[in-house]
Amino acid sequence: MHPAPGHRLVDRVEEALIAFILGAMALITFANVVARYVFNSNILWALETTVFLFGWMVLLGASYCVKKSAHLGVDVVVEMVSLSARRLLALVAVAVCIAYSFLLLKGAWDYWANFANLPQTLGRWFPLGFEENFRPKAWYEVNDIPNPAMLNFLETLMNDGDPYEKLPRFIPYAVLPLSMALLLYRFVQAAILIWKGRLDRLVASHEVEDELAEVRAQRGEEV
Structure with a gap:
């Protein structure tokens, strides 16, 4: 899926964030292993941080x-029909x-909102207000991760001035509405591309087939 300039x-923020998370996980895990086996110590907050x-x-x-x-997707039926039928099936699937x-975004917001001192939405399937x-x-904290000094301003803003000993739970939980909003955004993008005729299915990758073809080529077999 090729993104428009807008x-x-x-895309860049998403990719940079995923790369940062991978690097942070590797660094924290490595530091904890060194602390445990070299210095006979432990980084108490390392496990919870890597889980988050x-x-x-x-x-x-x-x-x-x-x-x-x-x-992952199964496109056996998709490959058997015409291009117009494929687009129709893709539009149904993306809808x-x-x-x-x-629905995931609504549920994610409703779970996270009260942790951030915000109201949940009303309605079972569709938000009918707040x-x-x-x-x-917002006074809920995580178990082990200390609250960094640079976030002390949250104590007045979110916790009536009471100090946070650990990281406020609404911070790591914020990924729930964020990720579901991104997921909805990506599906809307895909729907637009399908409608414009630039895609005929949601799952367009055939990585396994490509890898098998590469192995056959290395062995000198017919692809």
């Missing part, structure tokens, strides 16, 4: 794979994906 900023980073990577990776058409990712009375939960 979408390149989102891994969650961020998986959730952001879901939308990234939509952009790259890298999700279902858009509806599903919209709740008026809710219990703010």
